[in-house]
Amino acid sequence: MIADKTPAPQxxxxxxxxxxxxxxxxxxxxxxxxxxxxxxLKITRQGKLILNK
Incomplete structure (x- = not known):
């Protein structure tokens, strides 16, 4: 089953x-x-953002 993505708050x-x-x-x-x-600030292979110090 594919989970629905809820829209990000505006x-x-x-x-x-x-x-x-x-x-x-x-x-x-x-x-x-x-x-x-x-x-x-990096974009992961899954399209997420990661911020490292």
Missing amino acids: PAAHVRTIESAEIFRGQSEIVIRHEGFTYR
């Missing part, structure tokens, strides 16, 4: 929304610098 109107395709630009991993720390 962000509030004032929250900026960016499509992941804009961020990744064909890559499967990006680096984000935030307050002196480096984070890696």
Whole structure:
């Protein structure tokens, strides 16, 4: 049996929304610098996102 995916909650109107395709630009991993720390945001084979410090 295939489980139905429930739609993700919609962000509030004032929250900026960016499509992941804009961020990744064909890559499967990006680096984000935030307050002196480096984070890696990855797309898994299953299409999920993982953020590592």
